[in-house]
Structure formats: structure tokens, C-alpha cells
Amino acid sequence: SQTIHQWPATLVQPVGSPLSLECTVEGTSNPNLYWYRQAAGRGLQLLFYSVGIGQISSEVPQNLSASRPQDRQFILSSKKLLLSDSGFYLCAYRQGFMNTEAFFGQGTRLTVV
């Protein structure tokens, strides 16, 4: 069966520190991968998506970057965190290009202090 793992569940980091959030998918190959940020328990802001290894589309210019070093691994990074980077980060995957369900990880609550 297909599963998605996202960690850590919670993270408290000081301003100016680096960030690395990891997301891995099992049970499928060549998935579309996504990073979202959710503020105040509302809608999801698409940050990055990837349709293949090394292919990253950035949706919002910001202090974050994403990488896909392996087919089923998606990493969200920052060199220096800002207070405004605080939020709930969600990873998701879809199999194929059209008309397939998207499944989400359990999310990471990031607090920048």
C-alpha cells in the first residue's frame, strides 16, 4: 500500500537557524510531490511542486527552497529562518498527472522564535 511520511511533527527553531523538513513516499513510483503551508488553520498555500527528480516548480518567492534528490523524497529547506516562516507545513503526493487522488502527510508545526 502507498504511504507518506513527514517529519518532524513539531519543530521550534530560532530566527536565523536553518531548516530541513523531509517527506518520503512508499509504495509508488514517480509521484507528483507537493509542499504546502497553512496559516491559522485555513487554506493551503502551494509552495513547491515536483513532477520528477530534480524538477522543482516554485509558486511563491520566499525564504524557502525545495529539493527532490530521490524519486520518493521531497525536502523543504531554508538557510535562515524568519519569524514569518512559522506555520503548518504539509507534504502531499499524487500518482500520475491527471485525475488521481492526492494524499497528505500529517504535517509539521514549525514555530520560529
Place this chain on the structure above:
Amino acid sequence: SQELEQSPQSLIVQEGKNLTINCTSSKTLYGLYWYKQKYGEGLIFLMMLQKGGEEKSHEKITAKLDEKKQQSSLHITASQPSHAGIYLCGALAGGTSYGKLTFGQGTILTVHP
């Protein structure tokens, strides 16, 4: 880019009442997803609609995609406290952005026992 507008933004109902949440797109929908989220958790997949006029049901939740494929509604019959949470609609972009999956701002549902 495709915009999704959900209404209402929040909804408070008494247990046993019916309710409807709407999702309107600025462009033709190629795939429309409905998710439910408990605060601080990942998204739970409810349903996916693809064809104009399509309707799907799961337990007491029914979702429809209109014929023109620019609006979807989610209807809950005889609501229960377990239905409380945030409901989000998501859509796939078409054309060269086929992998892009964006979401509305969410509807917060509260069900009073």
C-alpha cells in the same frame, strides 16, 4: 492562475441539520477534490470529481460538480459533531501546469450537539 473561492468561510449548525459548502473556480476544473481536516492534522481525502454533472456520495456527504465544471458543492445530511472540522476544495490546473494542485481558503464547520 486558477483561483478557488469557498463559501461560506465558516458555518455553525445544530446537530441534525443539513448544510452545503460551495467551491467556485475562476477557470475550468480538470479535477476537483474535497478534503476534511481536523485542526493541526493532515488532510483526509473525501472525494474526487472529474466530469461535469458528476455526483458522488460517501456516508452522509455528497459532492457535485456542475455541468460547466467551474463550481462544486459539498452537502452534509443530518450533520453530527464528528463532521466538524475544516473542509477544503482543491483543483488541478490544466495545460502546461498539469501537475499543479491548488486549494481554496477552507470552510470551518462547527456542529453543536
